[in-house]
Amino acid sequence: MINNRKLLITLLAVCSLYFCVHVINNSGTPVFRELQQSGRNLAALEANLDNGPLVVQDSLLSAEPTRIFKNSPISVPNARDASPMEKTIPEKVLDIIKCMDKPMAAKTQQRGDYWVLYNYITPEKKFRCHESITYTTHADYSFMDNLVPLLDRWRGPISIAMHAPGTDFQNTIDSIAYLRDCVDPLVKEYVTFHVYFSTKHVPKVVPKHNNVLTEPYNCSLTPPFANVSSDQMYKAQKKLLYPVNVGRNVAREAAQTHFILPSDIELYPSPNLINKFLNMIADNKGPLLSKNPKVYPLHIFEVGGNQQVPETKTILKEMLSNKSAIPFHKNLCPSCHNIPKAKEWQNTEETEGLHVFHVGKRNGKYIHWEPIFIGTHNDPLYDERLSWEGKSDKMTQGYALCVMDYDFLILDNAFLVHKPGIKLYKKDSRRATLAAKTNQLIKKIIFPELKVLYGIRKGCAV
Secondary structure (H helix, E strand, O other): OHHHHHHHHHHHHHHHHHHHHHHHHHHHOHHHHHHHHOOOOHHHOOOOHHHOOEEEOOOOOOOOOEEEOOOOOOEOOOOOOOOOOOOOHHHHHHHHHOOOOOOOOOEEEEEOOEEEEEEEEOOOOOOOOOOOEEEEEEEOHHHHHHHHHHHHHHOOOEEEEEEOOOOHHHHHHHHHHHHHHHHOHHHHHHEEEEEEEEOOOOOOOOOOHHHOOOOOOOOOOOOOOOOOOHHHOHHHHOOOOOOHHHHHHHHHHHOOOOEEEEOOOOEEEOOOHHHHHHHHHHHOOHHHHOOOOEEEEOEEEEEOOOOOOOOOHHHHHHHHHOOOEEEOOOOOOHHHHOOOOHHHHHHOOOOOOOOEEEEEOOOHHHOOOOOOEEEEOOOOOOOOOOOOOOOOOOHHHHHHHHHOOOEEEEEOOOEEEEOOOOOOOOOOHHHHHHHHHHHHHHHHHHHHHHHHHHOOOOOOOO
């Protein structure tokens, strides 16, 4: 009887031990399994479980850190353990796009014929790769009056590359300081500034990134970008071309988020676009499930100089009907922004949220379409041999997108509006000459390269 009792106790002890080990291995320490699977060494953990709470942060785990509490083998479930109904929108987005966070590090680096100061002036807010969309853009300091109205509608991260050769550099820094200290706290909160200039036009003094804005700006001073004329700028005095695609690529590559909106600083987005877009991505339905690479183009419009930028599609439709708004570049290059199903889009009523209105392609009558779209870091970059003055600066990227069979998922309730003022055609002989030279460069050198690198597809053209 005694031997049987001992045997029973032993069996119960073994079963209890097995049960505990099973619980710990299967639900108690999922963070350990994740760390082991990702090749991380547990010795790198900076705290001991007996010494208080331990926080392990990893972009592959969740939007929130997993906490292991003192004297407890049980952890709070992370985003990947939660059921779909329990997950937040950012967690659902992370599950779908599976992006990786990257550090926002300041660095000085040569890029072809340019020096680039990456992350030269950084914002207070930082975003993980799945938490937002970054509006990426470019400018010189004469365009800085657009930043606040852009930011007021965007309310999210902006990555901007500033062209600042020679004496334009100090005016650029002063303009940034004025906007951060004197105009709108959103600038300091959301905007990352990169600075670039030609190796032949290096400023006389370039402070290190941690010494560039050490003193508050004197807000009684007039900002350099106020009423500046182009002939006052170093760039104009030296007859420099504006390297638009260098700026586009610098701002894009430095963006912290997976989704990016490469655009121009004078194009203001419809409000609340970030939240609506991420909700759509989290739903992950219909055309979003296509295996083709995809981008999300936005309709673009111009409004009269005395008009307010419309807040909603409903207001925009009214302005289109009374001619106080027109499609972008209608008077300059209609085919460049002739977006598929444009008339149908304008006749469709506004709805809640954001959805794919139409899946288009850059071929047929849209063969020279220059879409502006929400995309990702996987999309082709812009050719840095092309300048703003020479035009056609986005055409080569458009060819690559076409050959790679991209789907253009046109959004129904989102749009961009240019800074108020209808554009009219003005004859510019210097720019016409540069455009002719650019066309020859594309035809004889760049296009043959693109055919080798990306291939050819029927219906695709530069």
